[in-house]
Amino acid sequence: MANVDRQAKEMxxxxxxxxxxxxxxxxxxxxxxxxxxxxxxxxPRNAAMEIISHMTVDYFKLIRYNEKL
Structure with a gap:
């Protein structure tokens, strides 16, 4: 989780x-x-926040999906 946070901040x-x-x-x-x-x-700040938010949500959806398999 900390790694995801760090990567999101860098991006x-x-x-x-x-x-x-x-x-x-x-x-x-x-x-x-x-x-x-x-x-x-x-x-630019709002656009970047929107992009990061969507990517983070998609990432966690993928993790949840893989846990169900």
């Missing part, structure tokens, strides 16, 4: 970096306009 961080690059969210923007940076970061 979450990678996804945020990838998705925020698509939104043109940079450290320069963070320094210049923190409110706009936060607004733009919400989309």
């Amino acid at each position: 979450f961080s990678r996804l945020i970096k990838q998705l925020s690059g698509n939104e043109d969210v940079t450290e320069a923007l963070k320094v210049k306009n923190q409110m706009l940076w936060r607004q733009k970061m919400n989309n």
Whole structure:
């Protein structure tokens, strides 16, 4: 279980970096306009959270399915 948690956190961080690059969210923007940076970061963060949540649920469904076999 701890391994799944660690992997999910690592994937979450990678996804945020990838998705925020698509939104043109940079450290320069963070320094210049923190409110706009936060607004733009919400989309990638929410998308990453959604992806991780679905993957985790699917993972545990698979484990439960295999236990029944």
